[in-house]
Amino acid sequence: MxxxxxxxxxxxxxxxxxxxxxxxxxxxxxxxxxxxxxxxxxxxxxxxxxxxxxxxxxxxxxxxxxxxxxxxxxxxxxxxxxxxxxxxxxxxxxxxxxxxxxxxxxxxxxxxxxxxxxxxxxxxxxxxxxxxxxxxxxxxxxxxxxxxPGCYTTCSQLPVIPLIEAGAIDPDEIVIDAKSGVTGAGRSLKEANLYCEVADGFHAYGVGHHRHMAELEEGFSRAAGRRVLCSFTPHLVPMNRGMLATVYVKLVGGATPQSISEILAQRFTGETFVKVLPFGTAPQTRHVRGSNRAYIGVFADRRPGRAIVMCAIDNLVxxxxxxxxxxxxxxxxxxxxxxxxxxxxxx
Ligand SMILES: NC(=O)c1ccc[n+]([C@@H]2O[C@H](COP(=O)([O-])OP(=O)(O)OC[C@H]3O[C@@H](n4cnc5c(N)ncnc54)[C@H](OP(=O)(O)O)[C@@H]3O)[C@@H](O)[C@H]2O)c1
Missing domain, CATH: 3.40.50.720 (NAD(P)-binding Rossmann-like Domain)
Incomplete structure (x- = not known):
């Protein structure tokens, strides 16, 4: 050392x-x-x-x-x-x-x-x-x-890359809906980040063309071994720090919502900072606030053959x-x- x-x-x-x-x-x-x-x-x-x-x-x-x-x-x-x-x-x-x-x-x-x-x-x-x-x-x-890596991309890649690598989800069917606290936009003065513009409401931005898409798609493509595009929409929510990605995935190769939760749990066994919560538990930004932790939760989708994967981090940590x-x-x-x-x- x-x-x-x-x-x-x-x-x-x-x-x-x-x-x-x-x-x-x-x-x-x-x-x-x-x-x-x-x-x-x-x-x-x-x-x-x-x-x-x-x-x-x-x-x-x-x-x-x-x-x-x-x-x-x-x-x-x-x-x-x-x-x-x-x-x-x-x-x-x-x-x-x-x-x-x-x-x-x-x-x-x-x-x-x-x-x-x-x-x-x-x-x-x-x-x-x-x-x-x-x-x-x-x-x-x-x-x-x-x-x-960026905050949105860390939050989205952590729960998804192991599933692509395991052949458990279709890489062409990844839909990411992500939310960030306002510190994600930095401290410099911007009209869009004034209190009255962000408090008491929330909104999407960079819809359909946010720059983090490029980083996400590079990561997903590396994992899949071929070019992958994804849907990604970021939102700004009226809180200071915290980030939550809700990712909709299509299961393939016989995978089930429970089995992808198990894949993630095994992939992150022994990791200090990435914790896979019991199946059906929604991660919350409040629980990782100020820490370097990422909390992941998996749910069954009502539509057969699909699952919902979530990850919460502190965007600044x-x-x-x-x-x-x-x-x-x-x-x-x-x-x-x-x-x-x-x-x-x-x-
Ligand atoms: N905020 C997040 O959650 C987050 C997450 C992941 C990655 N990032 C990335 O991390 C970087 C920093 O983000 P931040 O949120 O900390 O930004 P920030 O709060 O706006 O801080 C920017 C810093 O850079 C200095 N600076 C600005 N323009 C400069 C210039 N032309 N030359 C030298 N110094 C300059 C500023 O100095 P003054 O204060 O004196 O103006 C300030 O210290 C960005 O690239 C951002 O995309 C941010």
Whole structure:
């Protein structure tokens, strides 16, 4: 096991950056070397998030001011398209966990199609390892650059990929209905995220063409060994954090709702963070809030030959910063749960 490392968080004044810091403050093998911000550079992290008042932490600086000589690993919690520019200046010895979408798609043409511009760091994109830790821990352990998956895609792939791999569901018949808390949209000011726009109601967005479809379809296609398309509709619900994916699947090869629940239970036996609930139990976002856990539940559909699979995570933890730390632990050869052992918080 390696000794203590120096870590920089780029985008520390954002939601996922602060969530990284919340966990890393208690990580026994991490020292915080640098925290960056954009508009808030020059201030303190306690000014951005008073939760950190009294913590001995570096001031928020710009990325250009980071002294890379004192950094072993960097978390990038920046808006998409920012990281690929920034990383060109990062020395090759430094390990990277990127929370943005910049390195998640292995196909540059798909990236260009979904994000509307050519990728600016194709060499880095080639070496990036896509890291849902439970599915990729051997590759993550060897990686220099890990593309941390999105929240919707973690929540949707965890319960579905083992079923595709087992040949228990038809990959062409996956329908995902997913809901996110408002922190999923980040902390920067957007009219659509004002209190009056999100409170007391909820709505779908990106209907029929949300960017996370590309990431989902890459994951499902890898598992199926052929090209797979899926239906996916995200919704914004008036809560701060939490994410629930309800996935409708068509059973094949003699599978039953009970047997796919068993497949999932066996696949995740021994996993610290992924828990398959007793058959017919609906996972709730409240029960994983603040933790790196994913709760999965399976139900029979009233229509024969079909089932409903659900997964609940905290979008900021298993959907972002918790999984990023899980990946760092894996890259460093440390126990995967170091610093992120906590169960969900109570109301
Ligand atoms: N929120 C989630 O649930 C979630 C889940 C999975 C993945 N992600 C991904 O994680 C990344 C960060 O998300 P977030 O929700 O933490 O975003 P956020 O709350 O908006 O924070 C963005 C951070 O980046 C900084 N920043 C903004 N523009 C910059 C620029 N041009 N150059 C340098 N720094 C810049 C901001 O600094 P200032 O505060 O000074 O402006 C802030 O520290 C995004 O790519 C997002 O898609 C988010």
């Amino acid at each position: 390696s000794d203590t490392i120096n870590v920089a968080i780029l985008g520390a004044s954002g939601y996922t950056g602060a969530e990284l810091l919340r966990f890393l403050l208690n990580h026994p093998k991490v020292r915080i070397a640098a925290l960056t911000a954009d508009r808030k550079a020059g201030t303190t992290i306690a000014e951005a998030f008073p939760q950190f008042v009294g913590c001995d932490l570096p001031r928020l600086i710009t990325i250009a001011e980071v002294d890379w000589a004192g950094v072993d690993l960097v978390f990038c919690a920046l808006p998409h398209a920012t990281t690929q520019e920034v990383l060109k200046a990062v020395p090759a010895r430094i390990k990277i966990v990127d929370l943005s979408a910049d390195f998640r798609l292995s196909d540059p043409a798909a990236y260009e199609y979904w994000y509307g511009h050519a990728h600016q760091a194709l060499e880095l994109q080639k070496e990036a390892v896509y890291g849902i830790t439970e599915f990729a821990r051997e590759k993550v352990a060897e990686a220099r650059l890990v593309a941390n 298993k959907g972002a910063s918790g999984q990023a730390i899980q990946n760092m632990n894996c890259m460093m050869g440390w126990p995967e749960d170091l610093g992120i052992e906590t169960v969900g918080v109570f109301p």
